[in-house]
Amino acid sequence: MKRFILFVALFLLIKSAGFAQTVTPDWTNQYWPSRWIVHPTAPTRQYGIYHFRKAIDLAQKPARFVVHVSADNRYRLFVNGKSVALGPARSDTQNWNYETLDIAPFLQAGRNVLAAQVWYMGESAPFAQMSYQLGFLLQGDGETEKVVNTDASWKVYQNLAYSPIKNDIPKLRTYIVMGDGDHVDASKYPWGWEQPAFDDKAWVAAKPFGFPTKPRGLGTDGNWALVPRTIPMMEENVVRLAAVRRSENGKMDGAFLQGKSPVTVPANTKATFMLDQSYLTNAYPELTVSKGKGAVVTLSYAEALVDAQGKKGNRNEVEGRTLRGFDDQFVADGSEKRTFRPLWFRTYRYLQLTVETKEEPLILDDLIGKFTAYPFEEKAKFTASTSMPGDTTLKALWNVGWRTARLCAGETYYDCPYYEQLQYTGDTRIQSMISLYVTGDDRLMRKAITDYEHSRFNDGLTQSRYPSADFQVIPTFSLFWVCMVHDYWMHREDDAFVKSMLPGILGVLNWHEQRMAKTGLNGPLEWWNFVDWSAWKNAKDEISGGVPNGARKGGSSILSLQQAYTYTRAADLLAHYGKNELAEHYRELARRLNKAVYEQCWDASRNLFADTPDKNSFSQHANILAVLTNAVPVAQQAALLQKTIADTSLTQATFYFKFYLFEALKKTGLGDQFIVQLKPWRDMLAMGLTTFAENPEPTRSDCHAWSASPLYEFLSTTCGIRTAEPGFKSVRIEPFLGDLTSVEGKMPHPAGEIAVQFQKTPAGGLTGTVSLPTNVAGTLRWKGKTMPLKSGSQTISL
Secondary structure, eight states: OHHHHHHHHHHHHHHHHHHHHHOOOOTTSSOBSSOOEEOSSSOSSSOEEEEEEEEEEESSOOSOOEEEEEEESEEEEEETTEEEEEEOOSOBTTBEEEEEEEOGGGOOSEEEEEEEEEEEOGGGSOTTOOOSSOEEEEEESSTTGGGGOOSTTSEEEEOTTEEEEOOOHHHHTSOOOSOOEEEEEGGGSOTTTTSTTOOOTTSEEOEEOSSOBOBTTOOSSOSOOEEEOOSOOOEEEEEOOOEEEEEESSOOOHHHHTTSSOEEEOTTOEEEEEEEEEEEEEEEEEEEEEEOTTOEEEEEEESSOBOTTSOOOSTTOOTTOBOOOEEEEEEOOSOSSEEEOOSSOEEEEEEEEEEEOOSSOEEEEEEEEEEEEOOOOOOOEEEEEESSTTOOHHHHHHHHHHHHHHHTBSSSBOSOTTTTOOOBHHHHHHHHHHHHHHTOOOHHHHHHHHHHHHTOOTTSOOOSBSSOSSOOOOHHHHHHHHHHHHHHHHHOOOHHHHHHTHHHHHHHHHHHHTTBOTTSSBOOOOSOOOOOSOOOBOTTSOBOSSOOTTTTTSOOHHHHHHHHHHHHHHHHHHHHTTOHHHHHHHHHHHHHHHHHHHHHHEETTTTEEBSSTTOOOBBHHHHHHHHHHTOSOHHHHHHHHHHHHHOTTSBOOOTTTHHHHHHHHHHTTOGGGTGGGGHHHHHHHHTTOSSOOSSSSSOSOSOOGGGGTHHHHIIIIISOEEEOSGGGOEEEEOOOOTTEEEEEEEEEETTEEEEEEEEEOTTSOEEEEEEEOTTOEEEEEETTEEEEEOSEEEEEEO
């Protein structure tokens, strides 16, 4: 018996020792042995592109080889010549992301080479890029992998082939902050630098940076505080341009675009080729050329072409129009099969190639795009039958809306991919709801909420856009951040995450409370109190920049009502987490704000809310918010909303704020009018847009995801699917078909899938089926009738 016990004890000891050898450190809670590395002599805070390399020998091909990698500004990692990662996910220096990768599939027995292209854009960086200084970091996960740790054993080369091309505001005549273009001189480029066979003997040893490498929460110095990436790597796949729309001094056809027929541009020639993707996309263009030493190829990108007055017009039209956009340039070195790829993706429908050759002809071998976006998967479905046979606009609206949402989502949500690529809260709230309903993927929404939490500054507000190297504050967007947290809480059961946001929420609420005037309305408000790109004008009859009357001097009904709207939602959160006294405090403030707006801004002669107590300005916005906040009695809300829609003398809500109009339609039982309200979106389709624009014509951006809100509404209004309690634990389904005869929709739910199929009866009833996930119940409502819903599939008749 003793021998048996001794044997078992020995077995367990050996087994536990073996297990201990496989346990890897928790890199989120200790200093890293690897060091941030830089070039030993190059400046670390000026524009520069660098290549790092290290060769390692492995006795056998590993089954697992995990590394953690990051850089500032960005990196592209290669293993044995194969591109395996792009990063880091955008963030700020106190929450600097690193990626964790298993590179075992790309390794082999014997010699292996890890290589990274790292770029620091300096003054050429986009506003969305925050930074500390140039640096590259790679940490092996365990004992086996530590051989790759960044230190002085790595080699580095500064690539002087690159220089920036300024993409300035005067050239494009608008606000553009997404960084400069790339000029690459092939004669200076170290071709093959990422390949194992490349000779790097002339490269210098990398220099470890002076501070220890640390995760967030450790250390005394303010350089990169490392946190694990929380979102997946971006999708990347090949797309090809669809058509050659115009050629000058050269011949090109569809065969070239399909990669089947190279194009030769003769010596001493300037040729221009206008290429059409047929739809807007985000992609890394990859142009491969041969010969043509000294030839300059300019790649220019645009959402649409413009006429002599700079107007876009129909996006399909080319005649009499030119491309005004930002550029990249590649200078050929006369060799075979040189491929240019910009450091960052480009947004384009139209891509113009301008080729200027010298003494030698240039061969254009191929041109492809590598589409890139957050890897959202379209899981929702919406189809409808109308009383007008052949009407396919609803399907087109869904498809174009989905493309818009996809192009505005990468490592963060983007307001627009072409001009800014900044994550603004007002936009993000709408984008997040689209993500939840169409994909069920909440990771980018969580990251956005967290980003805004990290953006808070000493006033107590969040910044309006984040990550952003340029500080900007929109107090109305801080309120919408609070609403975003409420949205997440209503759709996901994630108490620890939501509770972690409560201190920041209280800071935002308090900032606004401190600025309430004795009148009960908002007093004068600092910063940029943007509401919508509507045509409010100030006292000098100048366009206000989206700020309603009363924001600066106080007394804005719109801003007061948005505050009440947010206080009500915040109170729900606070009560849920046991802060009942605070919850009642903010509910009372909301009631006071509503009462003050009604008493001072209601115009009985027009039966409308004015924008201020002066009652000389009226908007849809004030009246929409009055409905959403119950500032007007419930019995009067439907009539007020009808009047708000019908009265064209009111300052009109643009695409962005129509999200709140649609919410008011649902609230008042007027959801049948939603489909009718889609005329502006149909007008965009008729204008040849392949994504939805920032504003009605004339618009700056052709792709702005706040305008993709109909995707969410097709599911939440037309199909009527909405959460009935926090965590989406139950549902309320109230479809509004309008003039549609039948609808069918499905959407992902944390517990499975919600699917509905409805058709109207000749007598005005509703029949169909509803399917709910396990343990999810709810209620169906139709024209004042209700029916309980249970888990599983059920037939309905009302």
